[in-house]
Amino acid sequence: MSVTHPAGFRAAGAAVGLKSSGAKDFALVVNDGPDFDSATVFTSNRCKANPVLWSEQVVKDGVVRAVVLNSGGANCYTGPEGFLTTHRVAEEVGAALGVGAGDVVVCSTGLIGLVNDRQLLVDGVRVLHSRLAADGGNDAAEAIMTTDTVSKQVVVQGPGGAWSIGGMAKGAGMLAPALATMLVVITTDAVVPAGQLDASLRAATRVSFDRLDSDGCQSTNDTVTLMASGASGVTPTPEEFTAALAELCTDLAQQLLADAEGADHEIAITTLNAASEDEAVEVGRSVARSNLFKAAVFGKDPNWGRVLASVGTTTAAFDPADLDVAMNGVWVCRHSTPAEDPALVDLGPRKVTVTIDLKAGDAEATVWTNDLTHAYVHENSAYSS
Amino acid sequence: MSVTHPAGFRAAGAAVGLKSSGAKDFALVVNDGPDFDSATVFTSNRCKANPVLWSEQVVKDGVVRAVVLNSGGANCYTGPEGFLTTHRVAEEVGAALGVGAGDVVVCSTGLIGLVNDRQLLVDGVRVLHSRLAADGGNDAAEAIMTTDTVSKQVVVQGPGGAWSIGGMAKGAGMLAPALATMLVVITTDAVVPAGQLDASLRAATRVSFDRLDSDGCQSTNDTVTLMASGASGVTPTPEEFTAALAELCTDLAQQLLADAEGADHEIAITTLNAASEDEAVEVGRSVARSNLFKAAVFGKDPNWGRVLASVGTTTAAFDPADLDVAMNGVWVCRHSTPAEDPALVDLGPRKVTVTIDLKAGDAEATVWTNDLTHAYVHENSAYSS
Numbered sequence: 001m002s003v004t005h006p007a008g009f010r011a012a013g014a015a016v017g018l019k020s021s022g023a024k025d026f027a028l029v030v031n032d033g034p035d036f037d038s039a040t041v042f043t044s045n046r047c048k049a050n051p052v053l054w055s056e057q058v059v060k061d062g063v064v065r066a067v068v069l070n071s072g073g074a075n076c077y078t079g080p081e082g083f084l085t086t087h088r089v090a091e092e093v094g095a096a097l098g099v100g101a102g103d104v105v106v107c108s109t110g111l112i113g114l115v116n117d118r119q120l121l122v123d124g125v126r127v128l129h130s131r132l133a134a135d136g137g138n139d140a141a142e143a144i145m146t147t148d149t150v151s152k153q154v155v156v157q158g159p160g161g162a163w164s165i166g167g168m169a170k171g172a173g174m175l176a177p178a179l180a181t182m183l184v185v186i187t188t189d190a191v192v193p194a195g196q197l198d199a200s201l202r203a204a205t206r207v208s209f210d211r212l213d214s215d216g217c218q219s220t221n222d223t224v225t226l227m228a229s230g231a232s233g234v235t236p237t238p239e240e241f242t243a244a245l246a247e248l249c250t251d252l253a254q255q256l257l258a259d260a261e262g263a264d265h266e267i268a269i270t271t272l273n274a275a276s277e278d279e280a281v282e283v284g285r286s287v288a289r290s291n292l293f294k295a296a297v298f299g300k301d302p303n304w305g306r307v308l309a310s311v312g313t314t315t316a317a318f319d320p321a322d323l324d325v326a327m328n329g330v331w332v333c334r335h336s337t338p339a340e341d342p343a344l345v346d347l348g349p350r351k352v353t354v355t356i357d358l359k360a361g362d363a364e365a366t367v368w369t370n371d372l373t374h375a376y377v378h379e380n381s382a383y384s385s
Numbered sequence: 386m387s388v389t390h391p392a393g394f395r396a397a398g399a400a401v402g403l404k405s406s407g408a409k410d411f412a413l414v415v416n417d418g419p420d421f422d423s424a425t426v427f428t429s430n431r432c433k434a435n436p437v438l439w440s441e442q443v444v445k446d447g448v449v450r451a452v453v454l455n456s457g458g459a460n461c462y463t464g465p466e467g468f469l470t471t472h473r474v475a476e477e478v479g480a481a482l483g484v485g486a487g488d489v490v491v492c493s494t495g496l497i498g499l500v501n502d503r504q505l506l507v508d509g510v511r512v513l514h515s516r517l518a519a520d521g522g523n524d525a526a527e528a529i530m531t532t533d534t535v536s537k538q539v540v541v542q543g544p545g546g547a548w549s550i551g552g553m554a555k556g557a558g559m560l561a562p563a564l565a566t567m568l569v570v571i572t573t574d575a576v577v578p579a580g581q582l583d584a585s586l587r588a589a590t591r592v593s594f595d596r597l598d599s600d601g602c603q604s605t606n607d608t609v610t611l612m613a614s615g616a617s618g619v620t621p622t623p624e625e626f627t628a629a630l631a632e633l634c635t636d637l638a639q640q641l642l643a644d645a646e647g648a649d650h651e652i653a654i655t656t657l658n659a660a661s662e663d664e665a666v667e668v669g670r671s672v673a674r675s676n677l678f679k680a681a682v683f684g685k686d687p688n689w690g691r692v693l694a695s696v697g698t699t700t701a702a703f704d705p706a707d708l709d710v711a712m713n714g715v716w717v718c719r720h721s722t723p724a725e726d727p728a729l730v731d732l733g734p735r736k737v738t739v740t741i742d743l744k745a746g747d748a749e750a751t752v753w754t755n756d757l758t759h760a761y762v763h764e765n766s767a768y769s770s
Contacts, residue, residue, distance in 0.1 A: 004752050012437050047697025047705045047721070077693055079722035112690025113723050205604025213461055217677045217691075218698050291676070291757075292602045292765050305497025306602075312432030320432045336432070337464035338498050372676075372766075380677050381684025381757075 002153030004137035006168040008032050008229025012131035014140030016124030016249040018072030018116060024143035025072040026121070029185050030097060031065055035230030038064035039197035040105065041205055043222035045190060049076030050083045051106040052221060054090065058105050059225070062194030065103040067185050067225050068093050068128070069144050070121065071170070073110040076220045077148040085118045092125040107183045107223045108145055109170060144183055147379065152255040154166060156248040158240065163190035163232040165244055169252040182209060184224040184252060189232040192241055200242040201226050208249035211281065211367045213288040215365035257368050262375030265297050265347070268366050269354045275361035279316035284367030286310040294372035297352055301328045302345035307354060308336065317360040324357040387538030389522035390551040391574035393614025396521035398528030401509030403457030403501060409528035410457040411506070413513040414570050415482060416450055420615030423449035424582035425490065426590055428607035434461030435468045436491040437606060439475065443490050444610070447579030450488040452570050452610050453478050453510070454529050456555070458501040460493040461605045470503045477510040491567045492608045494531055494555060526553040529568055532764065537640040541633040543625065548575035548617040550629055554637040566596060569609040569637060574617040577626055585627040586611050593634035596666065596752045597642055598673040602687050642753050647760030650682050650732070653751050654739045660746035665700035668741060669752030671695040679757035682737055687730035689717045692739060702745040709742040 011029045018025040031038075040059040042052050058064065068089055070095050075082045086106045094101035108116070131139070141151040171182035192200070198278070205224060226245075236244075257266050269287050274280035287293055290310040293353040296303035304325045312320060325333040327345045352371075370376075389396045396414045403410040416423075425444040427437050443449065453474055460467045471491045479486035494500070516524070526536040531731040537554040556567035558762075577585070590609060621629075642651050643667040652671050659665035672678055681688035689710045697705065712730045717723070737756075755761075 045694060045697040046699075047693045047708075074690075077690060077718065077721050077723070079720070112688075112694065113718070115723075217675055218694065220690075220694050220697065290602055291761075295762050295765035298762065303497075303764065305459075305462060305605075308432045309430060309497065309603065309605050312430040312605065314431075323432075331460065333498070335464070336462050338462070338500075372762055374762050377680050377683065377757055377759050377762055378674075380680035381686065 001168045002137040002141055002155060002168045003029050003185050003187045004134055005155045006164045006187045006229065008189050008231030009187045010132040010134055011136035011358060012040060012128045012133060012134065012250060013143030014124065014127045014131060016127060017120045018070055024139065025070060026124045026128055027069045027143035028093065028132065029067045030132055031227045033229055035191060035228055036063045036065055037192060037194040037197055037228040038044060038062055038202040038226060039194060040223060040225045041201060043219055045218050045220050047220050049074050049108060049221040050086045050198055051075055051077060051108045052223060053083065054086045055105045058102055063103055064105050064225060064227055064374035065099040066093055066097060067105040067107065069107040069183055071109050071144050071146050073108060073114040073116040074112050074221050075108040075116055076112045077114050078113065082115060085116060085121065089121050089125065089310040092122050096129040098127055105225050109144065109183055109221055112220065125335060137166065137168065144170040146170060147261055149259055149304035152252055154248055154251045156244045158190060158236055158244055162234040163188065163191040165248050167248050167252050169256060171256045182219065182222045182256065184314050186226040186248065188228045189230065190228060190241060191230040191233065191235040192228045196238055197226055197228055200238065200245050202244050204246040204249040204286055207246060210254040211365065212253045213367055213369050257370065260370040261379045262373045263370035264373050265350055265352050265371040267352045267354060267369050267371065269369065270364060270366045272355060272357045272364045273361055274358045275317040276365045277363045277365050280363050280365035281315050281367060282314050283311055283358065285366060286314050287354065288367050291372050294369065297347060298373045300347035302332055302342040302347060304332045307356065308333065316358060318358040322359055326355040328353055387522040387526055387540060387553045388414050388552045388570050388572045389519055391549045391572045391614065393616030394516040394572045395519050396525040397513045397516035397518060397706060398521065398524030399509065399512045399516060401512060402454040402505045403455055407723040409524065409568040410455055411509045411513060412454045412525035412528035413478065413517065414525055414572065415517055416612045416614050418614055420576060420613055421448045421450055422577060422579040422582055422584040423447055425610045426577060426586060427606060428604055430603050430605050432605050434459050434493060434606040435463060435471045436460055436493045437608060438468065440490045440608060443487055448488055449490050449610060449612050450484040451482060452477055452492065454489040454492040454568055455506065456494050456531050458493060458495040458499045458500055459497050459606050460652045461497045461692060463498065463500050467500060470501060470506065473503060474506050474510065477507050481510055481514040490610050494529065494568055494606055495619060497605065500589050520552065522551065529555040531555060532646055534644055537637055538578060539633055539636045541629045543575060543621055543629055547619040548573060550633050552633050552637050556641045557576045567604065567607045567641065571611040571633065573613045574615065575613060575626060576615040576618065578614045581623055582611055582613055585623065585630050587629050589631040589634040592631060593638040596750065597638045598670055598752055598754050604605050624680045642755065645755040646764045647758045650735055650737050650754035650756040652682060652737045652739060652754050652756065654754065655751045657740060657742045657749045658746055659743045659748045660702040662748045662750050665748050665750035666752060667699050668696055668701050668743065669750060671699050672739065673752050673754035676757050679754065682732060683758045685732035687712045687717055687727040687732060692741065693718065693721065696741060701737050701743060703743040707744055711740040714736055
């Protein structure tokens with residue numbers, strides 16, 4: 001159900017021929033109102049795909065009526081022809097729904113540099129429109145999958161079930177700072193004006209998607225769109241709405257982490273007692289990007305030396321001679337020297353925790369990553385994406 | 386011969402029991418003068434190994450009489466006891482040579498957090514001293530190898546052969562900016578004062594070792610020490626000495642690249658027409674650190690989309706809609722859209738070139754990296770380092 005769980009939304013997913021496998025590859029999520037407030041965040045990559053260039057303009061007025069998404073091609077670095085395809089799809093959706101093309105967000109995912117067949121998409125819009133349904137969330141979530149092995153969906157209820165938020169996401173690689181190869185559509189039937197939606201969305205993504213760094217690579221197409229229909233008639237406080245949204249985004253981020261390409265381990269890197277939250281994130285991200293550390297976790301080697309070697313590349317405040325590191329709760333390093341026996345660390349289970357105590361303040365943050373595996377290399381060398 | 390090719394130097398290498406394999410693991414390079422000028426650059430990692438902490442003090446006066454190096458243990462994050470070991474080794478070398486311990490640079494490489502047997506090293510100094518020879522460069526170069534499959538040595542002659550520079554290096558992984566898991570000893574019989582040595586060394590490393598980024602990981606032990614004996618009696622101009630030194634450092638850097646852990650390809654990423662050399666390096670390094678791009682090269686996939694996705698994460702000046710990319714000379718992307726057929730790019734050979742035209746100025750730089758392979762994951766997951 002996911003994006004169609006909140007009242008006021010319909011969705012559809014269909015196979016229109018973009019994927020040679022014949023799997024679903026085109027999705028539409030429509031807000032039927034009565035409100036049409038929205039907020040969206042995009043990739044911070046400066047090389048942006050055509051649908052991002054289009055959608056950046058669409059979202060500026062805070063009004064979004066529908067999101068149309070295709071897998072099977074990222075429509076990135078496809079030049080003016082690719083932009084025309086994005087524009088044409090938005091126009092078709094607008095015409096079908098009786099709204100302006102300028103209120104339609106377009107998202108694409110798949111291989112960069114691949115030109116999608118425009119007619120397939122144009123014809124596909126009619127198919128999607130005919131299938132729009134109040135229980136179409138599942139079909140839509142499946143249609144945006146690429147190398148994902150499962151669809152990612154979640155629903156979070158407001159207090160007493162008076163309103164809800166639903167979300168769907170895709171993404172299984174290129175997961176990196178400031179979002180990456182990630183398309184997310186979030187819906188809510190709460191009454192929330194666009195300005196508040198924007199503040200809540202930025203607060204929620206900052207502690208969820210932005211702290212996911214699967215392989216350090218940043219995509220050209222990332223888009224997270226939040227639409228509020230107001231159909232519940234209930235206006236939550238900003239605090240309770242933001243908290244529910246952060247819970248939803250964190251849940252989806254964990255689903256992305258769990259399905260990351262070729263990963264054997266999900267690694268949560270928590271930096272304690274940093275001088276600031278930004279420095280805690282910087283330290284965690286430096287470890288999350290160490291291929292040597294990630295390969296060690298794959299090999300079930302609790303190699304804390306590779307953790308400290310990464311910490312040492314950051315600008316965070318700390319005393320290099322007084323760092324503590326734990327893996328799965330075993331403090332293998334105290335005061336930058338060997339402490340508890342690394343043999344006590346069992347890296348067999350899929351979930352791994354790394355804890356770094358900087359002893360420089362009282363801020364903390366957790367960054368999530370995966371290990372570097374043979375399957376990752378295989379998946380990213382044998383197939384284009 | 387390498388470090389013992391220039392007049393005024395002796396060297397030795399021996400197996401003293403640090404490596405369980407029984408291979409050579411301890412090396413000594415001695416400057417017999419008449420001059421004892423030197424310059425050294427260290428890792429920029431803030432978490433430094435004990436030998437780096439010691440040697441940083443040793444080199445401050447510009448005088449170095451000897452460099453003693455061990456493989457089989459990095460002596461990093463081993464606390465005060467590890468520092469005492471480094472200090473004791475320097476004292477033993479100083480006593481054997483009749484010089485002050487404060488003129489002895491110490492280098493270590495191997496596993497982080499491993500405490501080396503102090504007595505093995507102390508006894509080993511006597512062995513090395515007894516074997517010092519004017520043709521001992523090869524033994525020394527072999528003794529510093531860890532996962533290196535071949536020793537790295539080079540000699541560059543000054544004009545007319547009036548003076549020469551010799552160098553040896555070790556390093557096969559963790560090759561990253563600002564030097565990494567790399568120990569280099571360079572000798573020359575030219576007459577060059579310490580201040581000029583320092584300027585020349587910084588100029589040479591900036592365009593050689595600092596542009597090698599095999600896996601984005603930065604070591605805790607990197608040291609490049611240059612010693613000048615003055616034994617030739619010839620004083621080169623600063624320009625000719627710096628040029629020869631840069632040639633030597635670039636040759637050693639290429640040897641490190643060719644022997645990088647598990648690599649199938651050597652990739653030279655050249656950024657053209659950047660607004661500044663720093664921006665050209667930033668762009669090249671961003672591509673060199675893209676696991677997705679590196680895995681694609683391993684898979685012989687000329688995936689220029691992953692190149693542009695990396696370029697887009699930088700702060701360099703460029704127009705995202707007007708980037709050109711060539712692989713092995715085939716311009717697969719022009720004006721940020723598909724151009725020549727990627728099928729024309731043959732990624733079979735070991736050497737690969739990537740050329741990125743930013744069209745934003747007239748600066749350029751080349752960064753070297755390797756592909757991301759199954760063998761890299763295997764080597765760094767199956768063995769600690």
